[in-house]
Amino acid sequence: NAGVTQTPKFQVLKTGQSMTLQCAQDMNHEYMSWYRQDPGMGLRLIHYSVGAGITDQGEVPNGYNVSRSTTEDFPLRLLSAAPSQTSVYFCASSPGQVLGSPEAFFGQGTRLTVV
Amino acid sequence: DQQVKQNSPSLSVQEGRISILNCDYTNSMFDYFLWYKKYPAEGPTFLISISSIKDKNEDGRFTVFLNKSAKHLSLHIVPSQPGDSAVYFCAARQGAQKLVFGQGTRLTINP
Numbered sequence: 001n002a003g004v005t006q007t008p009k010f011q012v013l014k015t016g017q018s019m020t021l022q023c024a025q026d027m028n029h030e031y032m033s034w035y036r037q038d039p040g041m042g043l044r045l046i047h048y049s050v051g052a053g054i055t056d057q058g059e060v061p062n063g064y065n066v067s068r069s070t071t072e073d074f075p076l077r078l079l080s081a082a083p084s085q086t087s088v089y090f091c092a093s094s095p096g097q098v099l100g101s102p103e104a105f106f107g108q109g110t111r112l113t114v115v
Numbered sequence: 116d117q118q119v120k121q122n123s124p125s126l127s128v129q130e131g132r133i134s135i136l137n138c139d140y141t142n143s144m145f146d147y148f149l150w151y152k153k154y155p156a157e158g159p160t161f162l163i164s165i166s167s168i169k170d171k172n173e174d175g176r177f178t179v180f181l182n183k184s185a186k187h188l189s190l191h192i193v194p195s196q197p198g199d200s201a202v203y204f205c206a207a208r209q210g211a212q213k214l215v216f217g218q219g220t221r222l223t224i225n226p
Contacts, residue, residue, distance in 0.1 A: 004158070042219055043206075059215075102146075105161070106160070109156070
């Protein structure tokens with residue numbers, strides 16, 4: 001039972017490079033989202049999706065793009081990496097409003113360093 | 116503008132005693148409140164939640180209390196065990212599965 005799988009676990013980028021953080025879930029969840037965790041600030045929502053083909057911005061969307069072509073996958077793209085994007089990134093999924101469950105299931109995280 | 120706040124960065128408790136973690140919020144539109152536990156190099160794992168229309172929810176050693184008039188919730192762990200040592204995040208749900216997190220409290224259980 002894999003749950004939410006994120007790849008890679010670690011990444012070092014140079015300023016200006018682009019990359020895609022991968023996220024996949026095997027629980028057939030409608031909702032998926034991306035958060036970043038910085039010291040002393042908890043987790044902040046970057047982008048989220050309520051179903052295939054539907055995405056929206058969270059609290060800190062600048063510098064990131066997302067798309068949701070399938071229920072299972074929700075990749076996060078960094079367009080031109082900046083040192084301020086050094087962070088730990090978490091992908092999460094949840095069943096959606098219909099089932100009423102509020103909990104989100106998180107992946108193990110991607111630690112990104114931009115130099 | 117922090118909508119969810121955990122004012123204690125750290126808490127140290129003796130094994131077997133009660134641990135109480137606190138959380139304050141400002142937005143009355145949150146419909147659920149959740150507690151997550153996080154170990155180093157792992158993702159947050161769900162512990163317990165409470166609907167905004169309830170004032171208490173229990174699950175084994177974990178109890179969450181919600182005081183809507185004070186916009187305050189707390190997580191009680193009793194008895195505390197060494198495996199409870201982790202960072203605890205309070206989160207509030209804001210529609211369409213948007214979670215707003217507090218800064219976290221590092222709980223250390225001493226033998």
